[in-house]
């Protein structure tokens with residue numbers, strides 16, 4: 715297990731070439747947010763935008779449209795129930811993030827299965843939150859595309875069958891290999907299992923223990939993957955950045971809110987890009 719350091723940041727976060735445009739920085743489509751969990755997909759979408767993704771589309775319950783646009787006019791909206799449009803928007807993305815606030819009812823399951831059938835090996839799929847729980851509950855087969863799973867320990871228990879107390883690096887490594895995915899096992903000291911390595915995040919604070927913190931990370935992972943060509947580095951740098959910003963804010967705050975991490979992203983990435 716390799717411990718991450720700040721070296722992952724300039725190794726990953728490139729200076730933007732002058733001759734570039736929004737297409738250079740990737741299209742991210744995020745799917746989630748039922749009637750009750752609209753905030754989750756809003757935070758994930760905002761994290762992708764503020765991390766620098768070139769174009770962000772949010773596919774969510776129609777009841778979330780005005781709050782999404784009030785908070786995040788940069789994101790495009792599509793109704794999760796309009797299945798033809800959903801297929802088109804998923805097919806057109808470089809990175810698809812599914813799960814924040816998706817819920818686990820029949821409609822959520824149908825949406826997840828449609829996304830799984832649509833994604834191709836040219837795209838990267840980030841599976842988070844409810845989507846992980848649905849895969850576990852319904853024994854779904856994950857699509858054969860580049861995959862990043864971002865479970866917290868309970869979601870990982872559901873998916874891998876490894877009880878939280880038994881989630882050792884050796885067992886986690888074996889389960890990640892079997893899933894043929896990069897797995898970010900989130901805890902107070904998050905571990906990342908990529909196809910070629912196992913990494914420990916040395917950062918993070920209990921000030922982060924608040925709803926929406928993982929939704930925010932999922933959006934950041936999507937935003938980093940869309941922009942930075944080395945996918946392992948993109949995931950590692952997103953995890954590191956999320957906790958590093960939280961630690962900095964926690965020096966003077968009892969709790970760190972997800973939107974505060976999102977707000978801090980552009981400056982943090984500016985300050986830690988390659989020179």
Ligand SMILES: NC(=O)C1=CN([C@@H]2O[C@H](COP(=O)(O)OP(=O)(O)OC[C@H]3O[C@@H](n4cnc5c(N)ncnc54)[C@H](O)[C@@H]3O)[C@@H](O)[C@H]2O)[C@@H](O)CC1
Nearest residue numbers: 751752753754814815816817843844866867868901925926
């Ligand atoms: N504002 C919103 O709309 C929010 C929506 N959320 C969404 O709610 C759905 C359900 O996710 P939840 O994670 O809340 O529910 P889950 O039922 O999947 O997991 C939460 C349970 O896992 C336990 N647990 C054990 N180890 C843990 C660890 N290391 N980290 C986190 N939990 C651990 C918790 O105590 C809790 O009982 C997801 O789709 C999520 O995206 C949540 O993110 C909360 C905020």
Ligand SMILES: Nc1ncnc2c1ncn2[C@@H]1O[C@H](COP(=O)(O)OP(=O)(O)O)[C@@H](O)[C@H]1O
Nearest residue numbers: 866900901902918919920923925926927928929
């Ligand atoms: N005590 C803690 N120390 C460090 N990081 C924490 C702590 N508690 C939570 N986190 C981080 O917060 C995030 C929580 O993710 P998750 O449980 O999926 O939240 P949600 O689904 O509510 O958005 C993870 O990145 C986790 O590592």
Ligand SMILES: [Mg+2]
Nearest residue numbers: 843866928929
């Ligand atoms: Mg979560």
